[in-house]
Amino acid sequence: MRKIIASLFISLDGVTEAPETWHFPYLNDEMHQAVAAQMEAADALLLGRRTYDIFAAHWPQQDAAKDPMAATLNAVPKYVVSTTLTSPTWENTTVLAGDPHKELTRLKDVPGKHIGVTGSVALVAWMLREGLLDELTLLVHPIVLGSGKRLFEEGIGNIPLALTRSATFSTGVLNLTYERA
Numbered sequence: 001m002r003k004i005i006a007s008l009f010i011s012l013d014g015v016t017e018a019p020e021t022w023h024f025p026y027l028n029d030e031m032h033q034a035v036a037a038q039m040e041a042a043d044a045l046l047l048g049r050r051t052y053d054i055f056a057a058h059w060p061q062q063d064a065a066k067d068p069m070a071a072t073l074n075a076v077p078k079y080v081v082s083t084t085l086t087s088p089t090w091e092n093t094t095v096l097a098g099d100p101h102k103e104l105t106r107l108k109d110v111p112g113k114h115i116g117v118t119g120s121v122a123l124v125a126w127m128l129r130e131g132l133l134d135e136l137t138l139l140v141h142p143i144v145l146g147s148g149k150r151l152f153e154e155g156i157g158n159i160p161l162a163l164t165r166s167a168t169f170s171t172g173v174l175n176l177t178y179e180r181a
Contacts, residue, residue, distance in 0.1 A: 008139070
């Protein structure tokens with residue numbers, strides 16, 4: 001059975017919103033290697049609607065010959081959990097429009113590597129509550145933002161997790177991987 005593995009950039013105060021505005025000063029070779037390893041372990045990408053819209057507006061316009069990430073993201077099968085998206089424009093995209101719990105359980109039963117999730121904070125939080133997320137990797141940046149969308153909003157409930165891997169990058173970023181306890 002495949003795993004659904006989410007990886008998020010997050011601040012010390014739990015903000016995941018708009019990492020493009022605060023993440024890059026901490027990006028180095030260590031983080032590149034960690035992100036590349038996560039991408040290599042997956043052969044499908046799972047996205048929520050908002051992250052899909054952002055990615056679909058950006059990645060198809062990038063030169064895949066010059067940017068390996070663009071080549072990977074454009075080629076990989078993408079699954080979008082949405083009740084409103086009906087005609088995806090980004091190549092290799094399938095909309096999971098039915099019961100998301102049933103659709104994701106079915107997708108996990110399809111042979112292949114892991115299913116990676118990036119961004120899609122509302123989807124990640126929902127999968128945590130529903131017991132569908134197998135691993136959560138948080139790249140915790142040493143910055144307090146003070147405001148913004150957080151992964152763990154009030155009311156998410158009690159979700160016991162177990163730390164399975166950790167590393168500290170030279171920039172002070174913590175690479176933490178959790179599974180359900």
